[in-house]
Amino acid sequence: MKGQYRVTIFNKRLRFEFDIRRNITVVRxxxxxxxxxxxxMLSNYExxxxxxxxxxxxxxxxxxxxxxxxxxxxxxxxxxxxxIDEGEKFIGSDEFAAAVGASDNYFVLITRHNxxxxxxxxxxxxxxxxxxxxxxxxxIYNEFYPLYEADKQEYGSDSAVMxxxxxxxxxxxxxxxxxxxxxxxxxxxKSNVYRLLLACSEKACIVVADGAAFGAEIERIYHLMExxxxxxxxxxxxxxxLLLKAHFSENNAVxxxxxxxxxxxxxKAYISWERFFTDFxxxxxxxxxxxxxxxxxxxxxxxxxxxxxxxxxxxxxxxKSEKEMQDS
Amino acid sequence: MLKVYMGGLENEIYNPxxxxxxxxxxxxxxxxxxxxxxxxxDKSVVISSHVIDSPVLxxxxxxxxxxxxxxxxxxxxxxxxNIFNGSACGDNCAKWILKLAEDKDITITLHHGMRFGAGPxxxxxLNNGKIVRNRHEWLENIYNFI
Numbered sequence: 001m002k003g004q005y006r007v008t009i010f011n012k013r014l015r016f017e018f019d020i021r022r023n024i025t026v027v028r029x030x031x032x033x034x035x036x037x038x039x040x041m042l043s044n045y046e047x048x049x050x051x052x053x054x055x056x057x058x059x060x061x062x063x064x065x066x067x068x069x070x071x072x073x074x075x076x077x078x079x080x081x082x083x084i085d086e087g088e089k090f091i092g093s094d095e096f097a098a099a100v101g102a103s104d105n106y107f108v109l110i111t112r113h114n115x116x117x118x119x120x121x122x123x124x125x126x127x128x129x130x131x132x133x134x135x136x137x138x139x140i141y142n143e144f145y146p147l148y149e150a151d152k153q154e155y156g157s158d159s160a161v162m163x164x165x166x167x168x169x170x171x172x173x174x175x176x177x178x179x180x181x182x183x184x185x186x187x188x189x190k191s192n193v194y195r196l197l198l199a200c201s202e203k204a205c206i207v208v209a210d211g212a213a214f215g216a217e218i219e220r221i222y223h224l225m226e227x228x229x230x231x232x233x234x235x236x237x238x239x240x241x242l243l244l245k246a247h248f249s250e251n252n253a254v255x256x257x258x259x260x261x262x263x264x265x266x267x268k269a270y271i272s273w274e275r276f277f278t279d280f281x282x283x284x285x286x287x288x289x290x291x292x293x294x295x296x297x298x299x300x301x302x303x304x305x306x307x308x309x310x311x312x313x314x315x316x317x318x319x320k321s322e323k324e325m326q327d328s
Numbered sequence: 329m330l331k332v333y334m335g336g337l338e339n340e341i342y343n344p345x346x347x348x349x350x351x352x353x354x355x356x357x358x359x360x361x362x363x364x365x366x367x368x369x370d371k372s373v374v375i376s377s378h379v380i381d382s383p384v385l386x387x388x389x390x391x392x393x394x395x396x397x398x399x400x401x402x403x404x405x406x407x408x409x410n411i412f413n414g415s416a417c418g419d420n421c422a423k424w425i426l427k428l429a430e431d432k433d434i435t436i437t438l439h440h441g442m443r444f445g446a447g448p449x450x451x452x453x454l455n456n457g458k459i460v461r462n463r464h465e466w467l468e469n470i471y472n473f474i
Contacts, residue, residue, distance in 0.1 A: 013386065028440075030418035031396020032370040034384070036345070086395070086416065087343035089336075092439070112415045112440040114474060130384075140384055194471060220471045223441050227463050 001060070001079055001104050001267045004260075008057040009041050016041070016128075018144040020081055023267035024100065024120035025108045026215060027144065029127030034142050035110045038128070039064055039085040060106070074099055083108045091115070104268040114220070116191065119213035119272035122148050122235055148218050159183075160232075161200050165190050165209035169297040170239035174208055176302050177311065182206065194220050197231060204230035211235030212274040236317050237261075238274040240281040243292065243301065246313035248284060330429035333437045333454040334473035337411060340437045341402075344412045348398035349391045354378070356405045357390050365404075365424050369397045396421040403428050403436070415439040441470050 004021035016038050027035055043064045045054040056062055061080040065073060067088045074082070082105045090096050091109055097117040100107055109115070126144035162182040164171045167189070175184040187193045190209055194217060197205055207221065214235055225231050236242050241258070248254040257264045257280065261273055270276040278294060285292045289300055300306060333340075341347045354377035356362055363374045370393055372382040382388050390398075396417040403412060403425065414425065414436035422444045428434055435454070444451070447462030455473045460466045 014384070028418075030420040032394035032420070033418070036395060037385070087345055089342045092336075112418075114440060198468065220441055220467075223443070223467055226443070227446075227467055 001106055002263055002265060003059075004262045005058055005060050005081065005106075007062060007081065009038065009045070009054065009062075011041065011054045013140065014041070015141045016143075017131075017141065018126070020106055020108060021262040022121060022124050022273065023103075023106050023271065024118055024124060024215075025106070026115070026120055026125045027108060027110045027128065028112045028125065029147065033128045035128060036085060038142075039083055039110065042083055071095065071099065074103065074105075078104055081106045081108060084110065086110045086112065092117075101271045102268070104266075106267060114216045116216040118216065119274065120215035121237075121273065122211045122214050122218045125215055125218065148222060160204040160206050160230075161185060162206045162208060163187055163193055163196050163200075165193060165207075165214070166239060168295050169293065170208075172297040173239070173301065173310075176297070177307065190214055190217050193217055194224075197221065197224055197229070201229065204232070206232045206234060208234045210238040210274045212237040212241070212277070213272040234314070234317065238277045240274075240277040240292070242310065242313055242317070244277060244281055244284070246310040247290065247301075247306070248281075251284075254284065329433055329450055329452060330426060331433060331435040331452045331454055332414070332470075333411070333435070334439075334470050335437065335455070336439065337437050339411065341410050341412045344399040344402050344416045345395035347410075347412075348402055351406065351408075352390055352398075352401065353405070356401050359405070361404055362401055365400050366393065366397055369400070369420055369424070370394050400424050400428070403434055411435050411437060413437050413439065414442065417442070419443040438470070439474060441467070441474070 001023070004019055006017070006019050009016045014037065041054050042056065042062055044052040045056045046064055058081065062083065063077055063080045064083050067090055070090055084091055084107065091111050092113045092115060094117055100118060123146060125147045127147050128142050129145050131141045131143040160182050162174060162178055162184045164174050164184060165187050167186040171186040178184060185196060187196050190213070193207060193209060221231060244254055245258060249258055261276070265273055265276045281292045291298060301310065357374055357377045366372050366374055366380065370382065372380050374380050378389060380388050380390065380393065385392060399412055399414065399416045400421055415438055417425065419442060422442050425434070426444060426449050444466065445463065450459060450461055451466065452459050453469050456469065458469055460469055
């Protein structure tokens with residue numbers, strides 16, 4: 001499945017409205033914010049249609065999946081948005097993770113589990129809140145809001161440790177560019193980032209990771225930040241996304257993909273956007289002197305003539321464009 | 329004292345919401361402690377053992393309360409000895425879990441790093457037998473297991 005879909009669910013008293021644009025969306029947060037109510041309304045509509053008194057508007061079918069024969073039932077669901085409530089234990093299983101990877105559906109998972117076996121984005125973790133947009137209306141309007149916002153941050157002092165998720169080309173790049181300013185350490189994978197942060201508690205840390213697949217780690221890192229740790233997050237979609245943005249966004253075809261990746265990334269072919277951007281960059285540069293390999297950084301990207309574009313893309317990451325400022 | 333097992337246990341009640349719907353007693357709802365928890369977490373007022381006034385849903389029965397407050401009531405009143413999944417509770421229930429554990433031993437599982445605040449508190453991590461007393465110690469111990 002590709003694309004972004006607006007989902008609107010309402011009855012006379014309640015209204016939920018949100019957009020889904022990736023294969024995995026996670027909803028969590030405080031108790032009593034309406035998560036189970038949302039699932040209940042969807043379920044009633046699914047069983048009774050308009051006779052339920054509930055209206056569901058979405059270009060794709062919205063389906064609730066529960067634990068009864070979930071594997072069999074999921075096989076019969078295609079090209080739909082699948083909602084799963086927090087009481088369903090299978091959500092954290094390896095079997096479910098494999099089923100998500102093989103599915104052409106989008107999934108909305110209501111859970112406080114970190115789900116380390118699913119590569120979901122830090123940008124697609126939401127809470128539910130009552131919107132002020134329609135304050136005063138009789139119908140209570142609920143919206144999703146991002147729990148972890150990737151705002152522009154200043155990246156600490158010169159003595160900071162830069163913890164880089166990657167161990168290959170991404171690490172080589174950041175070490176070559178920032179190694180004189182920061183102590184660069186490879187985490188050798190996302191699941192080790194937290195352990196490294198715990199170990200260097202005396203120093204400020206800059207975390208460099210692929211945001212498109214870092215969702216399972218973000219909760220515990222935020223928890224450390226709440227404990228007073230100086231941690232700065234740099235979480236672009238992926239290292240390859242940054243390279244595409246810096247060096248190839250003048251190419252119209254690339255620019256279109258970067259502007260709305262959801263319209264180009266098939267969820268069945270790519271369980272996370274990070275994998276898509278790697279493939280896309282490899283294909284884009286194949287046979288050229290920009291040829292990209294995940295194993296080692298091509299020295300062309302580190303050449304003094306080319307480096308400023310990438311440094312610029314890093315420094316501008318998280319800053320809203322003029323158009324985005326106007327839209328917000 | 330609060331005793332926490334990080335991760336799943338085979339015999340845990342993973343879905344306390346469902347368990348509550350089939351096991352709660354009318355007298356639980358009108359208990360002053362339950363009224364206070366329902367008011368704080370669900371922002372709702374107990375009218376009687378069968379009716380609760382919710383600002384969002386209108387008049388509801390106890391079965392429509394949040395999964396978090398249902399779990400708190402199980403921790404407070406259920407005498408089965410079952411171990412409930414504390415991750416059915418959001419962080420806005422954490423202070424109530426600590427409060428309930430002031431008067432008796434409470435054992436829960438957690439599948440996420442619940443926020444109990446900066447401390448001081450006293451929680452035994454059953455996975456390694458350590459007792460933690462503030463957020464710093466909590467964070468150093470829990471995420472190895474989930």
